[in-house]
Amino acid sequence: MLEIWDSDIVLLKRSWAGILLTALVSCGGVDDNGIEISAVRIFEPLPGSTTAVAYFRIENFGDDTRKLLGVTSPQFGVVEMHETTLDENGVARMSHIDEMLIRPESALVFAAGGRHLMLMNPIAPIVDGTRIELQFEIESGVAYSIIVHAESRHRQ
Numbered sequence: 001m002l003e004i005w006d007s008d009i010v011l012l013k014r015s016w017a018g019i020l021l022t023a024l025v026s027c028g029g030v031d032d033n034g035i036e037i038s039a040v041r042i043f044e045p046l047p048g049s050t051t052a053v054a055y056f057r058i059e060n061f062g063d064d065t066r067k068l069l070g071v072t073s074p075q076f077g078v079v080e081m082h083e084t085t086l087d088e089n090g091v092a093r094m095s096h097i098d099e100m101l102i103r104p105e106s107a108l109v110f111a112a113g114g115r116h117l118m119l120m121n122p123i124a125p126i127v128d129g130t131r132i133e134l135q136f137e138i139e140s141g142v143a144y145s146i147i148v149h150a151e152s153r154h155r156q
Contacts (some may be wrong), residue, residue, distance in 0.1 A: 037144055070137050
């Protein structure tokens with residue numbers, strides 16, 4: 001399997017009927033479902049923690065609303081979608097997101113200070129350069145596997 005460093009990604013489209021491999025990079029292309037996942041970055045855990053964080057952009061160029069059901073990874077026991085918001089007192093609160101709608105001709109951005117992935121319970125230590133696969137599940141039965149390498153928080 002091809003591995004790409006930093007923000008370049010490999011996108012693998014898998015349907016229930018079979019496997020079709022399509023290689024894309026983050027400046028990439030759009031698949032038959034109108035979905036493009038780009039700008040994927042995973043940062044190694046903070047000192048004393050085992051939880052990593054991931055950011056990305058998922059865009060729907062199609063005519064139909066798509067639903068992002070979740071993300072998994074063989075390198076982590078748990079991957080959760082979260083959103084950080086400020087309450088009425090200006091205190092940051094993080095909440096779990098079960099699924100997200102991606103409207104036609106729109107994008108969801110997962111970035112620091114907002115939506116993000118929490119990658120928990122790693123099967124091995126995560127350090128700068130660790131190869132990580134993320135599997136994005138879309139309601140239509142299509143899954144996208146993206147392989148990236150963890151980055152040091154010092155390279156942000």
